[in-house]
Amino acid sequence: MPKNVSKKTFYVTTPIYYINAKPHIGHAYSTIVADVLARWHRNLGEETFFSVGTDEHGAKIAEASEKQGLPPKEFADIMSEKFRECWKLLNIQYDDLIRTTETRHKESVVSFMQELYKRKFIYQAEYEGWYCKGCEKFLTEKELVSGMCPDHKRPAEWIKEKNYFFKLKKFLPKIQQMICDGDMQIVPKKRENEVLSLLKQNLPDFSVSRQNVRWGIPLPFDPTQTIYVWVEALQNYISILGFSTTAAQQGERFQKFWPADVQIIGKEISKFHCIFWPALLLALALPLPKKFLVGGFFTFDGQKMSKSLGNVLAPKTLVERFGVDGTRFLLLSQFPYGEDGDIALAGCVERYNAHLADNVGNLVSRIGTMIQKYLQGRIETHPEKQIILEETNKSIEERFSALMARDQIQEALLSLFEASTKLNQHIEEVKPWKLAKTHPTILKQHLLSWSHTLHVIGRCLAPFLPNTGERIQRAFRGPEFQNPGILFPKIS
């Protein structure tokens, strides 16, 4: 192997999750999408890095922990662990998880901020205004509704404090250009338009520190202040790679994987990720992420999930009912990535049965049975005789790959179920139960082809439904049929 040929790399990130609440279905969705991309690129043979993380600083966390009578760090330990458990439950194969309270993160951030300061992109100014602890940000007079934050329905506080500001304005034109030139993609298009319109509004510089928040990382050049939680949290995407401004301490991972190929985010945080984050990176002359995939919102039975309505959907609830792969399927197949989507339990049962139990699950059963019955369980390789569905198999994989390459994740997944339906139709035309009596040799050829088709479907399915994909592949790999059993029991 030639020494200098470096393998293609792929770096995908999930949003950094704020730990003030337990993981919900929205967290699960973004993370599963990232997991699918990571698994897919691993299968393509690329050297893949998949990061997840938890955001643990800020006034809100301090407040929440106090309410529970715990030190913030202990509270963070408990909450962060819940996310970890959730990813385990959902079979998320991440490479590393970073917590913003970890030393490696803090060191990385400190070196970053110090460098910004050194390069004179940070200046000091007095700031006063209405502050909402819920948003962790200052609100304009216009945004307030009778003195309350409209989002959080709590009174804003008038705060006057010394702050350090980042020279955001300086970088806005460059960011705009990068987006327009396609060097930093924002998908879907409507989210890109939103970001571009924000850029045109000539955003003011933003503050990067807080004087009155103690639960945070001290600002290296003024330890009386802590770093604004958002500014610090964004840097998890590089601190996890071991970023440092000191060459000697620079992580190998950073060299290898930055810039990120895909950053999965939600539309509510696109301003921070598509404007503030790139600006910070530009300030240190670092390359920008290549692509943001911006997800939509979830509703449950057409309504916002809320505790008062008693309709909060925990990932665990779905997993208990539909299994891990069932849950992954339901979340990924319901709507195209980037759209808002509704999850209804009744619809879930319906889609689970229609696609998983009756379509793919049943197809695997019927072909498996025939292989045992008509071929005595032998899937022998006769390449010259397996041409019947070669074209079909090739097109299944090509179509799937093309959709994946265009980030059409839902469509790619559903294309496999269309393939399964086509195979069902084909079986009906061929009438194997008749061939068994009249032309057993032809039947054998068909069965070998069908096994191959299922093997292809299993391979494509694997990034989405890892367990199922593996079971299907193992079953039809040959030479001996491995009965996978019932993949998806029907649910009533």
Add this chain to the structure above:
RNA sequence: CGCGGGGUGGAGCAGUCUGGAAGCUCGUCUGGCUCAUAACCAGAAGGCCGUGGGUUCAAAUCCCACCCCCGCAACCA
């Protein structure tokens, strides 16, 4: 005028950017098949595409006005 999404056969949605014979999944009805998880396959019924106006040979699709739903990430914020 905070921002954004949406109103298409019984249900859930695609189609709207780039006008040109209304599609998909589920459900319902009828028929077929028996290898299969009461599954699979074929066919049928069912829609003046939120309302009103406009542009056009032609509008679900473009323009204007209006009505109605919903969300802004979250666990007592």
